[in-house]
Amino acid sequence: MQDKIAQSERLAMQVSINSIIVNLILSVGKLAAGILANSAAMISDAVHSASDVFSTFIVMAGVKISNKASDAEHQYGHERLECVAAIILAIVLALTGIGIGYAGLEKILHASAEDLKIPGSLALIAAVISIIVKEGMFWYTKKAAAKINSSALMADAWHHRSDALSSIGSFIGILGARMGYPALDPLASVVICLMIVYASYEIFKDAIDKMVDRSCDEATINTMTALINAQKGVDHIDVLQTRKFGCRIYVDVEVSADDDLTLLEAHTIAENIHKAIESNFSEVKHCMVHVNPCSEVHHD
Structure with missing residues (x-):
């Protein structure tokens, strides 16, 4: 059993490190594209990717602690701490989404027509790249999570999927703005917010189920x-x-x-x-x- 746990931990750590590297590159690239192309949706998307880096560190800590061997004070092990990591991740994800949605609403309700700038084509390119990369990271992380039955790693996988959905929302908003509807760019941020909050709810619910001794399916x-x-x-x-x-x-x-x-x-x-x-x-x-x-x- 201990050998199996050690192998699971190594796989989770490797997947998490790869996730951090990809998210750092993506967040910097999307932020630059958002600023240069005047796209609020792409800047929001960049913030979401940056939050993924923080959340992955939470996953790594959760997996590491939960795989500690049983001791005199914790004779049944520490597995539930991985659920705690997933709950923290869900809260971080929800707060990120709410922040993005609030910024989008502020721009829609209070910005003047001059403030709603038409985003450049660079933002569209960045959105497409993000969709492809994040969807790939979702399947890569989900496969590893299923292999070692890790709720925290599965939560991180869905974080990748929510980022891919965010980028789809960004793409639609940016494209709509470039077609003459500039309000669609910040509106995409609001849609992204809803997607992220829903993903955080699913992660939270799954973690709570595992915390309260839910039976198998x-x-x-x-x-x-x-x-x-x-x-x-x-x-x-x-x-x-x-x-x-x-x-x-x-x-x-x-x-x-x-x-x-x-x-x-x-x-x-x-x-x-x-x-x-x-x-x-x-x-x-x-x-x-x-x-x-x-x-x-x-x-x-």
């Missing part, structure tokens, strides 16, 4: 049920409970077996179930199995 439960029933000596399942603990899963199982089994035979059944669950579900950190006699009457 129905498909996972059904697969576990079939796997347990397939083990030799199992008569039927009495109890199957799961809970998400950060990016890991804990499983509690009670099965009934023949009354005449020896203690060693009953233990073998429990051990086989334990190994089957942990070997077929990499995100399961621990599986506790109890074997009941078939004749035992269970009461809630």
